[in-house]
Amino acid sequence: MPVKKEDRRVKYTKKMLKESLVKLMHEKDLSRITIKEICEEADINRATFYAHYQDPYDLLSKIEDDLMDNVQVYLQAFDHTVIPRSDTEWTRTLNMVTNILEYLKANASLCKLLLNDKRNLHFQKRIMLLVYDPYFLHLVTHSDYTLEEREYVYSFALTGCVGIVQTWLDNDMAQSTHTIAQLLIRLFYRITMGKKEQMASLN
């Protein structure tokens, strides 16, 4: 994102403030966290906070951006314009989704904070969109839904996936990433593809 290289001090300040907010969010709700607290915890002057962020919500959104960037890495190698048809292609899709879930699991503490907040679906959807949005156009053109329906069907499938990941985190990731990845893909396609497209390999 920042084109120009960041000052060493800025890097330090931002790192400290981010860590501080995450720590505080484990203790209490964001709405009860003050800028003063964040700065005291990070041992950074409050005025410096204002030099970089508007308020705690703004800071949180930057933490979200960081996580998004990391997830993005797993998608770089994945060609989104291919609708899986062969066994090999299904395996590739499954691997990609599994990798992302593995990443969420490895960073469970932060992810639960960001993804599992019942009052904050916004971020969850952003993550899902990262994965599925490039698919959309290709998928719907192969379905038997009417044009008007397609947007809603997509919305259903996308938000549905968010719901699964939320529940998985709620259950402390009791199921394997592979199991969840399979279920995610299976349900997503069960919805987005038309009847004629239902893949035997998914059932």
Next chain:
Amino acid sequence: MPVKKEDRRVKYTKKMLKESLVKLMHEKDLSRITIKEICEEADINRATFYAHYQDPYDLLSKIEDDLMDNVQVYLQAFDHTVIPRSDTEWTRTLNMVTNILEYLKANASLCKLLLNDKRNLHFQKRIMLLVYDPYFLHLVTHSDYTLEEREYVYSFALTGCVGIVQTWLDNDMAQSTHTIAQLLIRLFYRITMGKKEQMASLN
């Protein structure tokens, strides 16, 4: 909720504070709204605010409760333990969902505020649960999903429905409530029912 009858003054105070918050939320984000502002707008002393609510978030949750109560009315007459099988039963289900959507449409201004906030899925899910939770047990026992899968499938379907309503509100309710209700029911059952249960009447 309140067993005892409320003082006339209390009714007035709560009404004013709620209206005030809703008005302010049309202007700016909840995180930027202060208790002082709410009270000035409502012309109520700040100390009185504290006598009834903790903070603006608490007040908002009470506004949500009010809306929940209203939606609940549409469900009273509806028997949740029946899985629709006959045409008549499907029509009853469709009517119930349509009625709720009509209510949301009639209160679009408030509903968009509560339901369409991308950062607040919590309330949306509450509404959906109101409708579908009683169904759950009956539905999954008739599906071909494994026991482990059922919780996730349900979560997918429920959250998916939220996504559709959000999108509908985003589109300024361009489609008829009937169209959306049909799609909601169709997709919900397409997911929650097993293959063997797929109803011809829904396609």
Next chain:
DNA sequence: GTTGATAATCAACACAATGTTGACAACTAA
């Protein structure tokens, strides 16, 4: 109606958080 116990409202207070300034210090690139 009048009354008296109960409960809600509010003005005023002490304190805590906010947002901004201008002076100083650290960083970078020449």
Next chain:
DNA sequence: TTAGTTGTCAACATTGTGTTGATTATCAAC
């Protein structure tokens, strides 16, 4: 090493918070 730029911070005025005890409205019982 140095000059110019940029980041940090102490201190200030302002605004918001949460609580108290005095005051007033409500309502049930008479």
